[in-house]
Amino acid sequence: MGTDLHKKEMRFVYGETLNELIAQNPNVMCLEADLSKASGTNPTVLNKYPANFLNVGVAEANMISLGAGLASEGKVPFCASFTCFASRRVYDQITISVAYANMNVKIVGTAPGITAGPNGGTHMCFQDLAIMRAMPNMTVLSPCDAYELRACLRWMAAHRGPVYMQLIRMLQPQVFDDGCQFAIGKAVRLRAGGSITLVSTGYMTPFALQAADELAKEGVAVDLLHCPSVKPFDAEALVASARRTGGVVTVENQSILGGLGGAVCEILGEYHPVPVKRLGVPDQFGEVASEAYLFEKHGFGVKHIKQACRDITARSRK
Amino acid sequence: MQETFVRAEFDRMAAEWRYIMTDMICRAGSGHLGGALSLVEIVMTLYYRVMRTDPAQPRAAERDRLVLSKGHAAPVLYLALAYKGFFPMDWLKTLNADGTRLPSHADARYVPGIDMTTGSLGQGLACACGAAYAARLDGQQHRVYCIIGDGESNEGQIWESALFAGHHKLDNLIAITDYNKLQIDDFTDKLLTLEPLRDKWRAFGWEVFEMDGHDWDSIYSTLQAARAVRGKPVMVIAHTIKAKGCCVVENKPESHNIKVPDQAAYDKFMNAMTTKTALPY
Numbered sequence: 001m002g003t004d005l006h007k008k009e010m011r012f013v014y015g016e017t018l019n020e021l022i023a024q025n026p027n028v029m030c031l032e033a034d035l036s037k038a039s040g041t042n043p044t045v046l047n048k049y050p051a052n053f054l055n056v057g058v059a060e061a062n063m064i065s066l067g068a069g070l071a072s073e074g075k076v077p078f079c080a081s082f083t084c085f086a087s088r089r090v091y092d093q094i095t096i097s098v099a100y101a102n103m104n105v106k107i108v109g110t111a112p113g114i115t116a117g118p119n120g121g122t123h124m125c126f127q128d129l130a131i132m133r134a135m136p137n138m139t140v141l142s143p144c145d146a147y148e149l150r151a152c153l154r155w156m157a158a159h160r161g162p163v164y165m166q167l168i169r170m171l172q173p174q175v176f177d178d179g180c181q182f183a184i185g186k187a188v189r190l191r192a193g194g195s196i197t198l199v200s201t202g203y204m205t206p207f208a209l210q211a212a213d214e215l216a217k218e219g220v221a222v223d224l225l226h227c228p229s230v231k232p233f234d235a236e237a238l239v240a241s242a243r244r245t246g247g248v249v250t251v252e253n254q255s256i257l258g259g260l261g262g263a264v265c266e267i268l269g270e271y272h273p274v275p276v277k278r279l280g281v282p283d284q285f286g287e288v289a290s291e292a293y294l295f296e297k298h299g300f301g302v303k304h305i306k307q308a309c310r311d312i313t314a315r316s317r318k
Numbered sequence: 319m320q321e322t323f324v325r326a327e328f329d330r331m332a333a334e335w336r337y338i339m340t341d342m343i344c345r346a347g348s349g350h351l352g353g354a355l356s357l358v359e360i361v362m363t364l365y366y367r368v369m370r371t372d373p374a375q376p377r378a379a380e381r382d383r384l385v386l387s388k389g390h391a392a393p394v395l396y397l398a399l400a401y402k403g404f405f406p407m408d409w410l411k412t413l414n415a416d417g418t419r420l421p422s423h424a425d426a427r428y429v430p431g432i433d434m435t436t437g438s439l440g441q442g443l444a445c446a447c448g449a450a451y452a453a454r455l456d457g458q459q460h461r462v463y464c465i466i467g468d469g470e471s472n473e474g475q476i477w478e479s480a481l482f483a484g485h486h487k488l489d490n491l492i493a494i495t496d497y498n499k500l501q502i503d504d505f506t507d508k509l510l511t512l513e514p515l516r517d518k519w520r521a522f523g524w525e526v527f528e529m530d531g532h533d534w535d536s537i538y539s540t541l542q543a544a545r546a547v548r549g550k551p552v553m554v555i556a557h558t559i560k561a562k563g564c565c566v567v568e569n570k571p572e573s574h575n576i577k578v579p580d581q582a583a584y585d586k587f588m589n590a591m592t593t594k595t596a597l598p599y
Contacts, residue, residue, distance in 0.1 A: 051455060057485075062478035065441040069385075069448020072426075072434060073456070077448075092438055093475075097445060101435035102427060 005146040006174035011040025011110065013146045014153070014167055018078060021157045022049045028157055031067055031079040034058045038169065039080040039110050060085045061093045067105040068097035076104055076157060082116065083109030083166065087128035098162045099137040106156050112142070112166040113253035114286065114294045115203060124286025129201075130258030132164040133231045139184070140231040141165040142202030145175040148228055151182035159184070166202050173206040175226070187234035189241075193221025196249060196313045197241040198305070201227045201260050203253040204280075211305035220313055230260060235267045242274050247316030249308045251279040251300055275315045277308040323367060328534055332358050333593035335397045336563040338410060341597055342393055344578040344587050346414035349422060350390040351587075352561035352573030353467060356498040356531065357394045360556055363537045364463060365398040368545075373403040376430040382460045383449050385434040387442025388467035388496060389423035390575075395432065396420050404431035411599045440473030442466065443493060447479050450491040450551075461545065464493045469501030472510050477522070483551040484523025491551040492544045493524075496531065498560035502574045519553040531556030566590040 005013055018041060021028045032055045036042035046053045056063045060081050067077035080086065086109040087094070098105045109128050116123040132140045141156075141163060143149040149167070156163045175190070190205070191212045200208035205226045212222035223241045227234060242248055248268060250261040261278030268274060279300040286294070295301030335358050343349030365371065369382040386395050393413060400407050405419075412418040419428040423437030434449070436442040446464035453460060466476060483491055497515070499506050506512055519526045525547045529540035537556075544552040561573030566586060578584055588594075 054451070056478075056482060059478040059482070061440075061475045062444045062447075062482055065444030065475065066448040066451070066479075066482065068441075069434070069445035069450075070452045071448075072445065073449050073452035075448075075452050075455075093441055093444075096435070096438040097441045100437075 002178050005150065005178070006172065008146060009040065009169065009171050010146055010149055010167060011038070011169040012044065013149050014108070015040040015044030017150045017153045018045050019048050021153065022052050025076065025157060026052070027075050028052065029054060029070060029075050029077045031056065031063050031077045033060045033063045033081045033085065035081055035110070039108070039167070040169065041080065060090050064090045064093035064105070064107070065097040068101060068103040071103040071105050076106070078106045078108055080108040080110055080167070082123055083112045083128045084123050084125035086110070087132055087164065088125060091131060095135055099135050102137055103162065104160050105162055107164045108167050109164065110167045111169050112203060113281070114291055115168055115170065115253065116286065118288060120288035121286045126255040126281045126286065127258065128164070128166065129230050129252065129254050129260060130262060133259070133263065137162055138231065139163045141228055142230055143228045144202055144205035144226060145172045147176035147178060147180035148182060151180045152228060155182045155184065168203050175205060175209065182228065185229050185232035185234055187225040187227045187237040189224065189237070190226050191222050191224040193223045194244055195221040196247050196309045197223045197225065197238070197245045198309060199225045199227060199238065199248060199250045199260065199264055201230055201252055204251045204300070207302050208251055208305060211302045211309065214302070215306055215309055220309055222309060227260065230263065233263045233267065235271070238264060238267055239272045242268060242272050245316070247274050247312035248276045249279065249305065249312055250276065251305050254280050256280040256282055275312050277312050279304055279308055323534070323538070325534060328362065331401070332362060333563070334595045335362065335394070337591050337593065337595040338597060339393045339397055340564055340587055340591055342410055342413040343576065344584045345411060347579065348575060348577045349393065349414065350574060351564065351576045352500065352567065353388060353496065353498065354391040354394040355561045355563055356496055356558040357391055357465065358562070359532050359534060360465070360494060360496070360537055361394050361398050363534065363541065365402055367538055368541050369463065370460065371402065371431065373431065376404055379458065380460055383433040383462045385436065385442045385446040385449070385462065385464040386424045387436055387446070387464055388439065388470050389436030389442065391465070392422060392424040395424055396429070399429065399431040402431070405429065407598045439467070439470040440475035443476055443479040446491060446493070447483050447488060450488045451486065453490055454488070461490050461492055464491065466493060466495055468495060468497045468499065468506050468512060471495065471512055472501070480519065480522040480524065487549050488551045489548050492541070492554065493552065494554045494556050496558055497555050498558040500560045500569070500571055500574070502571065504571055515555055523550060524553045525550045526553050526555065528555045528557065531558035532562060563592045564590050565592065
């Protein structure tokens, strides 16, 4: 019998899974910087495990270094805030207090990319995957649905070392089920096909799935690799797929510079150069706007994914 | 932890630390001399008369912790740890050398006895708050000491931690400001004054003491008083002299990071030491 996890907002799955992890290991802690309701841990974690819940106020830098101090004493802090504050605002604290010192701190960036929605351009962080990926010792994850989120969190609690994870706060379409197992450094082949390789992560994976299914009806067989583990990245699966298809499209809820598309191009450039199209936000800031508007403006909605797959398929056949 | 205090012995050891530390930094070709020399008596008192540590068990749960938030003063910590037997005295001469275990900034990954990796100013006090908070959660009795710089106190994160520790009444946290009145570019009062420093920490909910950071009795009695405080974190403002004991740069901005390109420069700094001693390596 399933848990219907996908019928819950992802942030509540985060809070409930933290409770599960605290029950298993009392050293797991929930750190917040005055956004605990937005993260879904208040009241879920606060009420059940008040001693494991620490709200530091609007002081993200302090939250990260404090987390390192807690970790030095054997605690396993999960530190959450909006992606803009959980990554770029505290980049040096994460770099030195956490990654350089190799502390067992988990950082959760909520409302990634365009899902920051009405908070607009100041809060739309398009570079967290890129900058966190560039940091030694750091693992970077972006789960796409509630089941995968829960699996990622379980893995994070069991893994000793710094991890950054994007957390989509809202309801997400179901991709996996209760059997979902997260394997670090592994891509998940959601569709198998020989025409084109499509690589997605996090928020964009359900859109990539839709594009792949619609393309199948046109006779374009998409090899869809969903990559919850942005770092370490599954280079082997990517190169094997590109060898079969001869062309790659990437799509992410991020800038096309340095994130998922960057990782794919680095690997292909070195091991198996093929035509690539990166979809996401070009080198621009966000703005207050609907998802449909932003997809249209920057060209990374379902129709753009389909068009890019057709274009690259045609190019790679020449 | 209380070793017998013999003033002449401590004076002798302080002179040795200063001489050896200056040699280590000069051998390395450059380094943060001033802010390490200003901490000699404080760090020695912590390790020899105040903190509970055990070189045989550097990670023992019940030990007192020290976070050197001004991580660039690591050489003074290396002296303390070598003298206490945490690692061989020979290591000292490898400061900053290729493949060394003693890097310029304090590094818990490589150095037995160092409790926190530091080097980016402003972060260590927050780490110390985390360690103190964890100790309280776990019902442990040890204390967390944290040394911050006066220049470092320009960092906003220091004041985030000040708010946090005050709010949570972390009375197992004792912080010390190495108030040598100098930062890299100038005197603190000219560049970005911290005054009234005592009032600031008090306003953040801390118990505040001041001491002469080079006077054995002042340091010891102040730290004992700090340990007796309940219900508040403690800030000890230590009045110190930057580069104390090296007369060519003492109390001068250029003492922060000295450059020692050649033998003449080496001789200049070593000859400027108030007391010459033997080197243990």
